[in-house]
Amino acid sequence: MIMPGPETIRPALCERDARIRDNQNRVIANMVAVPEPARSTIVTTGRVGEGLACTVTQGRFETRMDLGPGMGGDASAPSPGFYARAAIAGCVAIAVKMTAARSGLSFREVNVEVATDFDDSALFGLGNASAAPTETRLTIRIDSDEPRAEIDRLVARTLEMDPWFLALRDPQVVVVTVA
Template sequence: MLDMKTKTEDFAAQPDRDRVIRETQNGVIARMKARPEDAKSTLVTTGRIDDGLACTVEQGRFSTVTDLGRGMGGDASAPPPGFHARVAIVGCVGMAIKMLAAREGLVFRSVEVTVETDFDDSAIFGLGSSPAGPLETRVDIRVESDEDEATVRELVDRTLAMDPWYLALRDAQRVLPKLTVSGGADGRE
């Protein structure tokens, strides 16, 4: 374990916004410790495509649109789905690092995350021998802080070990497709 400053010193040096993050997160942690069953959740996100390729996606009170470029038959009216996948990783990793730093009294003035993903686009058309999924993804994390590098590196490593969207990218998971066909000529639902 790294030699850390006392928590009193750490918290006194924190910006007010980091104190709010720390106190809010500690409240959530206390509730989850008291009622672990309440920490489990299922999020439902639904997208619908009618005419063209633009997809309107909703989850709770939020919505967004994705589309493909004209070269793929779309109208380029919104970012493609992969944009949002990379946004999820960038945002989740950056926020998780900042949250853990704030909880531990470390001052990270900024966290910048860049995701670079390599593809063989011919694979989505069944061409070639490459998989349709990403061939390689690089996650570059830059932290601006006066904390020593070993402390920052250790915190980032711990964060990545528990970050949901980083782990979704890195690790295989069970995905269960379900198909319902309606309006078919044979009278099915």
């Protein structure tokens, strides 16, 4: 009898990861059986009254954002940029963890750092620079005993399916209507 080497023995998925995998597999099976409900439109609304604080709602969820005093705000909440970077960091970290669970890989922890460079003068139309970030860097740290090559393949595969990473990376059609 040939015993597998340590590189081929996988720890059993923890109960929580198994539940994540099982729930995703049910959703995937439903999407395969009936693909049309997988297409959706999500509407999020932002409202600014007096000052610069913005209340943003989507369904039953609500959050606030504001700018600091240097920009005329009250710093009563994080800035819109915080939420944009948070969306990317959170979406990538969650996607990597859920893909690992669905793939049977054990990741104890996934950390995603988003670092973004700007030319803030462009916010005021100064110079020729764009107000868009000049560069964004993601650093993904994974605490796992899985082989590094498998981790790298899983991360690459996950990024090709992650909506907010792709929104950051790829050009897209944006339609603006002023009503």
